[in-house]
Amino acid sequence: MTAQILDGKATAAAIKSDLTARVAALKEKGVTPGLGTILVGDDPGSQKYVAGKHRDCAQVGIASIQRELPATATQEEIEAVVRELNDDPACTGYIVQLPLPKGIDENRILELMDPHKDADGLHPMNLGRLVLGEPAPLPCTPNGVLTLLRRHGVEIKGAEVVVVGRGVTIGRPMPLLLTRRSENATVTQCHTGTRDLSAHLRRADIIVAAAGSPHLIRAEDVKPGAAVLDIGVSRNAEGKIVGDVHPDVAEVAGWLSPNPGGVGPMTRAQLLVNVVEAAERSVG
Numbered sequence: 001m002t003a004q005i006l007d008g009k010a011t012a013a014a015i016k017s018d019l020t021a022r023v024a025a026l027k028e029k030g031v032t033p034g035l036g037t038i039l040v041g042d043d044p045g046s047q048k049y050v051a052g053k054h055r056d057c058a059q060v061g062i063a064s065i066q067r068e069l070p071a072t073a074t075q076e077e078i079e080a081v082v083r084e085l086n087d088d089p090a091c092t093g094y095i096v097q098l099p100l101p102k103g104i105d106e107n108r109i110l111e112l113m114d115p116h117k118d119a120d121g122l123h124p125m126n127l128g129r130l131v132l133g134e135p136a137p138l139p140c141t142p143n144g145v146l147t148l149l150r151r152h153g154v155e156i157k158g159a160e161v162v163v164v165g166r167g168v169t170i171g172r173p174m175p176l177l178l179t180r181r182s183e184n185a186t187v188t189q190c191h192t193g194t195r196d197l198s199a200h201l202r203r204a205d206i207i208v209a210a211a212g213s214p215h216l217i218r219a220e221d222v223k224p225g226a227a228v229l230d231i232g233v234s235r236n237a238e239g240k241i242v243g244d245v246h247p248d249v250a251e252v253a254g255w256l257s258p259n260p261g262g263v264g265p266m267t268r269a270q271l272l273v274n275v276v277e278a279a280e281r282s283v284g
């Protein structure tokens with residue numbers, strides 16, 4: 001078997017084309033959505049992701065507001081920029097690029113954000129609303145995974161899903177989305193403390209790999225025909241991405257998301273969706 005590709009690039013392009021029309025309609029009503037980003041430090045990956053977010057904004061007509069602080073920025077300096085964007089009417093939604101440098105209290109920063117401007121869906125109020133089943137902006141990568149599966153016709157209802165990882169951007173919220181009544185998947189969450197990862201993986205119809213452990217998942221761990229989403233990002237000596245999924249998995253899986261070109265572009269597209277939806281809500 002050679003897996004079919006879950007094409008994140010093409011799917012994200014289709015989403016952005018739809019958003020371009022919606023942004024134009026908002027502008028006709030006098031509303032220009034504006035995405036703010038707060039980037040702290042000089043991590044090359046984070047710089048690349050933030051630059052990509054602003055390129056996307058330009059493509060669909062969303063205004064960009066960029067704030068950058070050095071790696072030496074203090075908690076108070078970062079919090080001052082959060083307050084500034086909370087108060088800026090041109091900024092209709094914003095994100096704080098994660099991870100923040102060591103020594104910064106990330107949770108305190110997220111809690112300080114205006115939850116109505118939280119374009120990532122990572123503010124505790126919005127994560128809480130997700131738990132309660134209330135409408136909320138959805139975390140971008142987990143929502144990108146769902147959209148990618150849906151748009152390729154992969155059955156989620158009733159599926160056995162294994163999520164590998166428990167970080168705040170993917171691992172924690174992913175099962176919350178998958179177990180909503182609208183998705184009705186059965187989820188097993190695995191992590192570094194899981195005793196026999198392979199035994200769990202082999203039962204899965206869908207694997208969401210967000211461990212950040214190079215080639216952790218190999219062909220023998222995957223049920224033939226399963227859908228495998230590779231979200232892990234490690235870098236080799238040349239700076240190239242090495243995912244969580246070994247290339248041999250393509251011979252066993254039914255569906256596979258490339259990395260790069262899979263879930264990454266979907267993360268960016270879903271961020272734009274959150275910004276546009278918030279602006280649409282503001283005009284009723």
Ligand SMILES: Nc1nc2c(c(=O)[nH]1)N[C@@H](CN(C=O)c1ccc(C(=O)N[C@@H](CCC(=O)O)C(=O)O)cc1)CN2
Nearest residue numbers: 049095096097098099120140169260261262264265267
């Ligand atoms: N505030 C947030 N921080 C982080 C998030 C997030 O959703 N919100 N997720 C990740 C990083 N991320 C978004 O910020 C992100 C990751 C990957 C991509 C992407 O387009 N990747 C490309 C490859 C790019 C490369 O070559 O390095 C791809 O997969 O094709 C976009 C955004 C952690 N932080």
